[in-house]
Amino acid sequence: MYPGEGATTPSPAGDSPDELRLRAKQGELIGEFSRMALSGTSFDDLLAAAARIASDGLGAPLAKVLQYMPGEDTLLVRAGVGWRPGVVGHARLAGDLGSPAGYALKTGAPVISNHLSTEDRFRTPALMVEHGARRAVNVVVRGQRAPFGVLEADGRDPGQFSRRDVVFMEALAGVLGLAIEREADAAQREALLRDKDLLMQEVHHRVRNSLFLVQSLLRQQIRAATAPEVRDELEQAIRRVSSIAAVHRQLYSGGSLGRIAAAEYLGPLLRDMAASSPERPVRLDAPPSLAWSADRATTCGLVVTELVLNALKYGRGTVTVRVEPGPDEADSIAVEDEGPGPPAGFDPAASTGLGMRILRALLRGGIELDRSAPNARFVARLPSARAAPDPGQPPTA
Missing domain, CATH: 3.30.450.40 (GAF domain)
Structure with missing residues (x-):
C-alpha cells in the first residue's frame, strides 16, 4: 500500500x-x-x-x-x-x-x-x-x-x-x-563552450603577447645593426610577425573565435605598414562581408604583407590591395602600385628573393605578375580551403 x-x-x-x-x-x-x-x-x-x-x-x-x-x-x-x-x-x-x-x-x-x-x-x-x-x-x-x-x-x-x-x-x-x-x-554543454571560448581567448592573448615580445627583440637587433641591408631584413621580419600577431588580436577581441573579417583584419595591418612610408598611400578594397578562418587569415595576412612590402620598396605612388572572394575561400588578392613594375625578364616562379620564396610556399606557386596591367600588379591566388595539402608545403587553411 x-x-x-x-x-x-x-x-x-x-x-x-x-x-x-x-x-x-x-x-x-x-x-x-x-x-x-x-x-x-x-x-x-x-x-x-x-x-x-x-x-x-x-x-x-x-x-x-x-x-x-x-x-x-x-x-x-x-x-x-x-x-x-x-x-x-x-x-x-x-x-x-x-x-x-x-x-x-x-x-x-x-x-x-x-x-x-x-x-x-x-x-x-x-x-x-x-x-x-x-x-x-x-x-x-x-x-x-x-x-x-x-x-x-x-x-x-x-x-x-x-x-x-x-x-x-x-x-x-x-x-x-x-x-x-x-x-x-x-546547459552543461553551453557552459563548456563558454569555458572553451574563454580558454581560447586567453591562448590568443598569450600568443599575441609572445609575438609582441619577438617584435621587441627584433627592434633591439635593428638598433644594434650597422649594415643597411640587415636593418631592412629585420624590418621586414617585424612586419611578418606583426601580420600574425594581428590575427590573434582579432581572435582575442572579436565577437567570433572562429572567423575573422578580412577588412577589419587587413585595414589596421595596412595602416601600420603605410605609417613607415607616409608619402605612399595604401588603399584596401575588400568586401565587408568576407571572413576567413584563423589559418586562412594568417596566410592572407602574410601574402598581403609580402606584396605590399615589395610595392613600397620597389614601386611608386599609391598601393592598392584588392581582395576578391572565390568559392570555398579560393580568394584572390591583387596588389598594385603606380610604378612600371619589374623588368621584362622577371618571373615570380623563378625569383630567388626571400619575399617571393615565402609567397610561393604560402600559395603553392599561385603567384603571378599581371603583364596586361599598365602598372605593377601582382596577383596571389589562394587555393581552395578543401584542397589537399601539397607535400612539403605549409597548410593555408
Missing part, C-alpha cells in the same frame, strides 16, 4: 466503461506529452504542459510541478494549474518528510493521500488548505542524477486517487525527467 493510501483498488476485471475511457485518455495524454518533449518545446512550456496534463488526466482541478531547492529544503511551485495568481513561480512548500510532496521527494516513493483532513502521517500545506484540496497524489520527478522535484495533482471532491493514477503520474513524470536531463545536458 502506498503511503497514505486508503481503500483498495478495484481489479481490472471490474473496470467500468468510464474507467476504461479514463485510462485510454491518460494513455493519449502521455503520448501527447512525449511528442511535445521530443519536438523541442521550451522547458518552461513543458513544465506548464505537465501540470495541465496531470490535471486533465486525473480530472483534478489543481496540479503543480514542484522544483526542489536544496539550499532551502523547500519545493518551489514552478508550474501549475488552478492556483490563484502569484502562486506559480513564487510559493514554496516545505521539503521535509512531514508533507506529502516532501515525503515523495525524500523517499522516492509515490504518495496517495485521499483524506488530507484526517491524515495523521502528513500535515496538509497551508496552500492546499487555502485552495480546498481534500486529496492529493504525488510522484517524484527523477532524472539520471538528483531528483528535480515532485509532480502533484489535488482534488477538491471526496473521490479516490488509485494506484493506476500513480502509474499515469509516474509515466508523465518519467517523460518530464528525461526532458529535464536533456535541459541540464544542454
Whole structure:
C-alpha cells in the first residue's frame, strides 16, 4: 500500500466503461506529452504542459510541478494549474518528510493521500488548505542524477486517487525527467563552450603577447645593426610577425573565435605598414562581408604583407590591395602600385628573393605578375580551403 493510501483498488476485471475511457485518455495524454518533449518545446512550456496534463488526466482541478531547492529544503511551485495568481513561480512548500510532496521527494516513493483532513502521517500545506484540496497524489520527478522535484495533482471532491493514477503520474513524470536531463545536458554543454571560448581567448592573448615580445627583440637587433641591408631584413621580419600577431588580436577581441573579417583584419595591418612610408598611400578594397578562418587569415595576412612590402620598396605612388572572394575561400588578392613594375625578364616562379620564396610556399606557386596591367600588379591566388595539402608545403587553411 502506498503511503497514505486508503481503500483498495478495484481489479481490472471490474473496470467500468468510464474507467476504461479514463485510462485510454491518460494513455493519449502521455503520448501527447512525449511528442511535445521530443519536438523541442521550451522547458518552461513543458513544465506548464505537465501540470495541465496531470490535471486533465486525473480530472483534478489543481496540479503543480514542484522544483526542489536544496539550499532551502523547500519545493518551489514552478508550474501549475488552478492556483490563484502569484502562486506559480513564487510559493514554496516545505521539503521535509512531514508533507506529502516532501515525503515523495525524500523517499522516492509515490504518495496517495485521499483524506488530507484526517491524515495523521502528513500535515496538509497551508496552500492546499487555502485552495480546498481534500486529496492529493504525488510522484517524484527523477532524472539520471538528483531528483528535480515532485509532480502533484489535488482534488477538491471526496473521490479516490488509485494506484493506476500513480502509474499515469509516474509515466508523465518519467517523460518530464528525461526532458529535464536533456535541459541540464544542454546547459552543461553551453557552459563548456563558454569555458572553451574563454580558454581560447586567453591562448590568443598569450600568443599575441609572445609575438609582441619577438617584435621587441627584433627592434633591439635593428638598433644594434650597422649594415643597411640587415636593418631592412629585420624590418621586414617585424612586419611578418606583426601580420600574425594581428590575427590573434582579432581572435582575442572579436565577437567570433572562429572567423575573422578580412577588412577589419587587413585595414589596421595596412595602416601600420603605410605609417613607415607616409608619402605612399595604401588603399584596401575588400568586401565587408568576407571572413576567413584563423589559418586562412594568417596566410592572407602574410601574402598581403609580402606584396605590399615589395610595392613600397620597389614601386611608386599609391598601393592598392584588392581582395576578391572565390568559392570555398579560393580568394584572390591583387596588389598594385603606380610604378612600371619589374623588368621584362622577371618571373615570380623563378625569383630567388626571400619575399617571393615565402609567397610561393604560402600559395603553392599561385603567384603571378599581371603583364596586361599598365602598372605593377601582382596577383596571389589562394587555393581552395578543401584542397589537399601539397607535400612539403605549409597548410593555408
